[in-house]
Amino acid sequence: MTAWPLAVSTLGLPGSDLAEACRVAARAGCAGLELRAHPDTGVHVGMSARERARARDVLADAGLVALAVAGYTRVAAPAPDADVLDSLRAEITLAADLGARHLRVFPGGDPETQTDDPDAERAARRLRAVAGQAGEAGVRVLVETHDSHATGRRVRHLLEAAAVPEVTGAIWDVLHPWRHGEDPPDTLAALGDHLGYVQIKDAVSATDTTPVPLGTGSVPLPRIQRLLADHRYNGWISLEWERTWYPHVPPVTAILPAALTWSQALPPR
Numbered sequence: 685m686t687a688w689p690l691a692v693s694t695l696g697l698p699g700s701d702l703a704e705a706c707r708v709a710a711r712a713g714c715a716g717l718e719l720r721a722h723p724d725t726g727v728h729v730g731m732s733a734r735e736r737a738r739a740r741d742v743l744a745d746a747g748l749v750a751l752a753v754a755g756y757t758r759v760a761a762p763a764p765d766a767d768v769l770d771s772l773r774a775e776i777t778l779a780a781d782l783g784a785r786h787l788r789v790f791p792g793g794d795p796e797t798q799t800d801d802p803d804a805e806r807a808a809r810r811l812r813a814v815a816g817q818a819g820e821a822g823v824r825v826l827v828e829t830h831d832s833h834a835t836g837r838r839v840r841h842l843l844e845a846a847a848v849p850e851v852t853g854a855i856w857d858v859l860h861p862w863r864h865g866e867d868p869p870d871t872l873a874a875l876g877d878h879l880g881y882v883q884i885k886d887a888v889s890a891t892d893t894t895p896v897p898l899g900t901g902s903v904p905l906p907r908i909q910r911l912l913a914d915h916r917y918n919g920w921i922s923l924e925w926e927r928t929w930y931p932h933v934p935p936v937t938a939i940l941p942a943a944l945t946w947s948q949a950l951p952p953r
Contacts, residue, residue, distance in 0.1 A: 691715065714748065719753050788826055836874030
């Protein structure tokens with residue numbers, strides 16, 4: 685038996701403001717929220733100082749932790765450094781102002797590159813450039829296993845190139861490494877001490893990523909659960925239910941009970 689604190693991403697609550705997201709999360713027994721940084725959610729870099737203070741109060745009144753601001757900066761993007769750094773700095777400030785301990789970023793590397801090196805070099809210099817700000821703000825920048833760097837191995841390469849482990853890390857989105865052929869034990873071994881937290885979800889298959897209720901799809905969730913417990917993982921679990929992108933799927937309220945159970949109890953061996 686184990687228990688991990690559960691957060692839910694506001695990606696699963698399209699059309700809901702922060703207050704409603706807090707009500708849903710608190711009623712379901714969640715301990716925190718993963719805050720999608722987008723105007724649709726009411727949480728975004730254009731918020732005024734007053735709006736940021738109010739958002740902190742709403743979270744505190746609900747008794748919820750701001751686990752992360754889920755930003756959209758692509759740290760390895762083949763774009764001008766100045767643009768990427770402006771976006772990174774704004775999102776770090778937003779996370780700090782909301783009391784979030786983490787900022788989620790995407791890799792967003794060049795899909796045409798044949799090696800990790802150009803992407804890693806771009807990401808490394810950008811992460812090093814904001815390391816001081818992130819450290820002072822108390823925000824850890826976490827690169828998600830996603831897009832160009834869908835596996836733990838590739839994210840680890842990027843983070844090791846940056847060489848600022850005190851302010852950087854990884855989010856293990858359990859779908860993407862698996863659907864790109866990386867075995868879950870290999871993902872966990874690759875991320876190692878870089879692991880910030882784990883996003884859980886289920887999908888129809890490795891080729892059809894339509895969300896389905898936990899335990900009804902193809903993602904090896906029981907195996908991942910056992911793996912984390914056996915390795916004494918003691919961090920957060922976040923349910924990322926992608927209803928924003930798949931509006932026809934059930935509401936997140938129908939998915940949260942299984943996520944809470946997953947975070948609290950191990951299946952028999």
